[in-house]
Amino acid sequence: MHIGNMLEEVLCKEGYRVSRAYSGTEALLVLSSARPDLVLLDLRLPGLSGEEVLPRIAGIPVIIVSAKADMDDKVDLLLGGAADYVTKPFDVKELLARITVQLRQTAPSPDAFVLTHDNIQVNTATRDVSAGGTAVKLTRTEYAILKLLLQNPSQVITKTILLERICEDTPDCTESSLKMHMSNLRRKLRDAGGKDPIEAVWGIGFKLSGAGNLQA
Amino acid sequence: MHIGNMLEEVLCKEGYRVSRAYSGTEALLVLSSARPDLVLLDLRLPGLSGEEVLPRIAGIPVIIVSAKADMDDKVDLLLGGAADYVTKPFDVKELLARITVQLRQTAPSPDAFVLTHDNIQVNTATRDVSAGGTAVKLTRTEYAILKLLLQNPSQVITKTILLERICEDTPDCTESSLKMHMSNLRRKLRDAGGKDPIEAVWGIGFKLSGAGNLQA
DNA sequence: CTAGATTTTCAAGAGGTTTTTACTTGTATA
DNA sequence: TATACAAGTAAAAACCTCTTGAAAATCTAG
Numbered sequence A, B: 001m002h003i004g005n006m007l008e009e010v011l012c013k014e015g016y017r018v019s020r021a022y023s024g025t026e027a028l029l030v031l032s033s034a035r036p037d038l039v040l041l042d043l044r045l046p047g048l049s050g051e052e053v054l055p056r057i058a059g060i061p062v063i064i065v066s067a068k069a070d071m072d073d074k075v076d077l078l079l080g081g082a083a084d085y086v087t088k089p090f091d092v093k094e095l096l097a098r099i100t101v102q103l104r105q106t107a108p109s110p111d112a113f114v115l116t117h118d119n120i121q122v123n124t125a126t127r128d129v130s131a132g133g134t135a136v137k138l139t140r141t142e143y144a145i146l147k148l149l150l151q152n153p154s155q156v157i158t159k160t161i162l163l164e165r166i167c168e169d170t171p172d173c174t175e176s177s178l179k180m181h182m183s184n185l186r187r188k189l190r191d192a193g194g195k196d197p198i199e200a201v202w203g204i205g206f207k208l209s210g211a212g213n214l215q216a
Numbered sequence C: 001c002t003a004g005a006t007t008t009t010c011a012a013g014a015g016g017t018t019t020t021t022a023c024t025t026g027t028a029t030a
Numbered sequence D: 001t002a003t004a005c006a007a008g009t010a011a012a013a014a015c016c017t018c019t020t021g022a023a024a025a026t027c028t029a030g
Helices: A003-013 A024-033 A050-056 A071-079 A092-105 A140-151 A159-166 A175-193 B003-013 B024-033 B050-056 B071-079 B092-105 B140-151 B159-166 B175-193
Strands: A039-042 A062-066 A084-087 A114-117 A120-123 A128-131 A134-136 A198-201 A205-208 B039-042 B062-066 B084-087 B114-117 B120-123 B128-131 B134-136 B198-201 B205-208
Touching (some): A003 A092, A024 A039, A024 A050, A050 A071, A062 A071, A062 A092, A071 A084, A071 B092, A092 B071, A114 A140, A120 A140, A134 A175, A140 A159, A140 A175, A140 A205, A159 A175, A159 A205, A175 A198, B003 B092, B024 B039, B024 B050, B050 B071, B062 B092, B071 B084, B114 B140, B128 B175, B134 B175, B140 B175, B159 B175
Parallel strands (some): A062 A084, B039 B062
Antiparallel strands (some): A120 A128, A198 A205, B114 B120, B120 B128, B198 B205
16 A cells, blocks of 8 residues: 555544645645644655755644655754654554654644744744834745744854855845845834844844843 | 763763763652753663653653664653654764754753853853853954863863964954954953953963863 | 836945054063 | 063054945736
């Protein structure tokens, strides 16, 4: 029996509700409208590969289910955001146990999709952004920058990382255009919320202001 | 080499602080006073077995490291509270990746990024620096120098190494400009913290004061 | 295809950083 | 002690980086 069919059957029997996607692109499509509690991701997919899909899943634990036992791939994917990695052929009972582990850790918090810092709110599900209660209309790039900053609230985000992450979507992003986006983003936030939460770290990158004060 | 020793060495090299217990009872003893971010638990332990220790650990992710590949045990332990299960022999890189996954899910423990010496604190995530409780504003180069010194607290850092490491980022750093950076850094630390922790080793380089000479 | 939005490029000014130059102080060795 | 050389400091020049405006190029939707 095909492994996907087998899994679907087992999971249903266990009482889970299952949605299936038969390609990487379909997976992203499904995820754009539904918010499952867990994703089982095969690496060998038509269209987008699992490796390409993984980084575009945020906020949902992902268990990689793959025939690839190559250690480097495994490590890359785990470090790249996967919650667990199960190698085919696997024991169904073990997979079910690992699924339970993941679901146990997902605290059902309604704020899971809302990132907050100071007077700024970003809803990563609806892509709504507000500052000081006022709605802010951001472009794709500006949104990506703000989200990246809010997801790492106490870290300095280097320009290199910003360029890598942001420009996956954008045709061709250079350091100077990044500065422009940053400038526009800050202006919008300032206009709406009264203050600019982004701080330049000279020669390195940017961070959210006020984040990460140490005490003596 | 014994696997425990090997693990301890690898983990230390990765920058983790490691406490070891050599029996189940000792593990519980250690855990009653310390709150580690993660527990690696062997099943075959003198005294209390790993199976008995696991249910008494709460609130800390536990990765089981075991030679037992028996599926029922595995499932039981995962369902019984273990966060992950790695079977010996395992690839160290995979274990490190799975450790990262667990630590990622825990509330970000900010201490992991904090270097300390005397009254000086350096947060390598936020790049915040404080001396004697007062915040210190350092330039890129000064920060790099201080970080290098704090990362090797008991070693003399030669001028050559300083020049190599520091000037990767800086346009063109000579010995005389290095002296300048060093001078500025020391002044800032002195102004904020009351004392200057950096000590010149004549003809060689610099080291942190009070750091006992360690043998290579 | 056109209009509007988004992204990128170019340029200038402000401000912070790094290096240089010159000088003083300190240390080892003859 | 004298000398040579290393280390520390100060001021200013040279250099980068950040920010922002205006305009060109590109993309997207109707």
